[in-house]
Amino acid sequence: MTTVLELRGITKSFPGVLANDDVNLTLEQGEIHALLGENGAGKTTLMNILYGLYKPDKGEILVQGKKVDVQDPNDAIAHGIGMVHQHFMLIPVMTVTENVMLGVEPTLNGIFLDKDKVAKHIREISEQYGLEVDPNAYIKDLPVGIQQRVEIIKVLYRQADILILDEPTAVLTPQEVEGLFKILQTLIDKGKSIIFITHKLKEVMAVADRITVLRVGRTVGTVSPKEVTLEKLASMMVGREVNLVVRKKLAQPKGPALEVKDLYVRDERKNMVVNGVSFDVRKGEVLGVAGVQGNGQTELVYALTGLLPAESGELILLGQPVRHTTPRAIIERGVAHIPEDRQKHGLQLSFPLYDNFILCNYYLPPFAKGISMQQSVIVSNGEKLIKQFDVRTPNVSMNASTLSGGNQQKVIIGREFSRPIELLIASQPTRGLDVGSIEYIHNRIIEKRDEGTAILLVSSELDEILALSDRIAVMYRGQIMDIVEASKASKEYLGLLMAGIKPAEAQKVTPKSAKTTEAERVF
Template sequence: MSVLLEMKNIHKVYPNGTAASRGVDLQIYEGEIHALVGENGAGKSTLMKMLFGLEMPTSGTILYKGEPIALSGPRDAIKYGLGMVHQHFMLVPSLTVSENIVLGEEPKQGPLSLFRDRGTEEKQIAQLMATYGLKVEPQAKVETIPVGQKQRVEILKVLYRGARIIILDEPTAVLTPQETDELFDSIKALVAEGYTIIFITHKLREVMEISDRVTVLKAGKTITTLMTKATNPEEISRLMVGREVLFRVNKRPAEPKDAVLSVKDLQAADDKGAPALRGVSLEIRAGEVLGIAGVEGNGQTELVETITGLRRSTGGQIRYLGEELAGRSAGRIRAMKVGHVPEDRQTAGASLTSTIAENLILDHYRNPAFRRGPFLNARKIKEFARTMMQIFDVRAAHEQVAAGSLSGGNLQKVVIARELSKNPKLLIVSQPTRGVDIGAIEFIHSEIIKRRDGGAAVMVVSAELSEVMALSDRIAVMYEGEIVAVLDNTEALTEEEIGRYMLGLGTKTEHPERKEQEAI
């Protein structure tokens, strides 16, 4: 294979002194799938932003087919056939799939090319979808389609603009296993047509499954580039983190006590008013982790939002330590020592324009420990923030850095640090390690188990079935807004058995009313 792209001795230092890249070298071969891995804050996304012209390197050289190139913006990158699919989608929700794909590059017709040529647009998009197996309804509003289809729209956008080198930044972070498989099929189809893929990921299983070569970054430097078939996840993780990483959760058997949360016949509607929860009943006891498994879109989001006061129930009961939660505001529920890590850290978990310190005290700034009379105690807040950043390994220059400037994984650590610092009696965690590196995953998992062992009742919702199985003592499976199975997480339980219930191929619950119905 010939070298298509090369980045030589790339440095990036921001005005505040933060060095994101410290002499990175990267070679991309034509027609390969090249994985880029590293801890949160290692400089992966910054490096790719420089390659796509979104940021300028402080020093260093970028070469295309052996010739130095200058990229002053994305338009320059597009001229060289570069396209980038960002970790957080850049779509306009109110526009259709078709309108998003052609936005800014609409085909024109008529006098002076004043009118949009919808016929040509439809043909071009249909051909792209057919060629690469990226099927999406062109006239559907983006706000109405599943997240996996939004990912396809992003890829279709860069293909429509003629990209031959596609940068995928954490492309599977919000995808279900089934959607990931479909994405990989599309990537392989692209490579078969001569495309080159740069694949940023934290998931080493995916690196091993799909990449040809892998480059490891650490602290803004290139550690090494390996042939994927000549390495293994243990070696890659050791290079990333600098130590051996456990690929399992160390935990002793749970010792559950009294019920902390009891949900009975809970009903709720989705954002369009359609039934999302259809009589959900479950119980979480102090000192145990209840995992919620299911293909995304089967009511998990609505269940969490209804329990935490972000969505109104339309029927049923939610009792927490004997008190009814239904009808209470999210603020009142959080004040009752209920911790909640939401699935979308950007829109629901953090204030991106606020500092790290402000995010860490976001809902408990009234705590006397953070006040001096009627005023906030800046010194105490600073000390608390620095302590949390150290404990949770938040990589940033200082506590006054804006949360929106953090990598996805570091922002997740800020959200988790805030929620765990309150020592909640009920902890609800959605997608705890989405977009987080392997070392941080190990730490977050251990902290969740530590809260369980300290007597908290914990609910974990994750699209990663392996994560649900690693953390949970019992597993409730959701399908079409119902709990179709509640399973003890013993050594005999397999992913295949859980998968059957996830697909709606059976029921098995602990609730007497369900058993009576099944017996009829």
């Protein structure tokens, strides 16, 4: 094995903070090297230095054993380094071909764009690396997983040998993650080398050849997945023992808090995406809704929280039917909502934290007297909640946009949990968060359950559903396939339902109930 890339003693400080402190990393030819660390550990800073977006204060970069000076991304590309960003840099209204050629447009006779040549090249790359994609498709029509393939093709088209993937699985469904891992395997088989940035433990264990763990800007160590356990990795990353299994007592469910009967919902494009769903959520239990994303869970939650009108069906909240389903009417009846997209729905990013803590009850005493808002009450409320919910921030006047994802989610949870609630609807509550935050949020949700709150948990992470739920409903194409007791549910059975196999068929393949072990409930 030859070393294709080496980072030596990289140090980078920003005013007041050391983002990278003497970081070392070597990448061998044909390996997948995972760069693991919590949000804010310095992973992205390191990669931005490698990609020429930042200049390091100290340290050097060696490509193929030779010291190189990377001034900007063009230099990086010239050295065969390509980056697939977490947020795709694609133009939705252009085709795959147009996106790939953007910036390196080949021309016919120096005037006309030679799209055919690029399309042909894309097909070659697709074939070679198993990256199936239609060069003439428009980006906006492609699912996220395929868009990511386009990003990878872009990098390959520019003849990169070293690929940096920044949190590539954060936006993918479990199936798409599987697909991506296959692609990565093909890439290294063809001689490419990959740096894989993530904070998800299970993924690195599944796919990486070596793992370098960063914590607060320093290298904690480089290990091979064969020689570590999940718990070990987690503690390297977080710096303390992390409990990866949610310990919870048996649920003591009482009467139903929410009954849903034959609910139909159309999405914003007027397609019927929830097709006759019925279920109930009881006080003191967690009902998990599992399913691959895009099977109507989002719209189901929107309908329950008043963000989308229901087409037909009945909602009974605490024994009373809900008719005028405005968000406020629902909030005022004691429903809390942790939204799927925390930046879109959950927070006012440009508002200070103390305002974000009162988004749903700013108009009620003690925060307002008449129309006059009580600034001092609002600020002290914010200060109290920051302490109570362990939000890491210098002060309560910071804008929500300055917080990391995990802390943003804590603000939302602090807000929703700090008022009296009967029902919590939590949609993808830990998406994109690091282990420490996930553990925290899981424990808080179970705490709330044990206080007697009804909880509807929607997640596309089956592990999370299994870890938290008392009952599990599987959703597929807008319908609930089956609802099973969580303690007895078999993961295989649930997986088949998620893929659209009818319960009767699925039971022929695998038993419906099988006591899952604790190890399987690791998230």
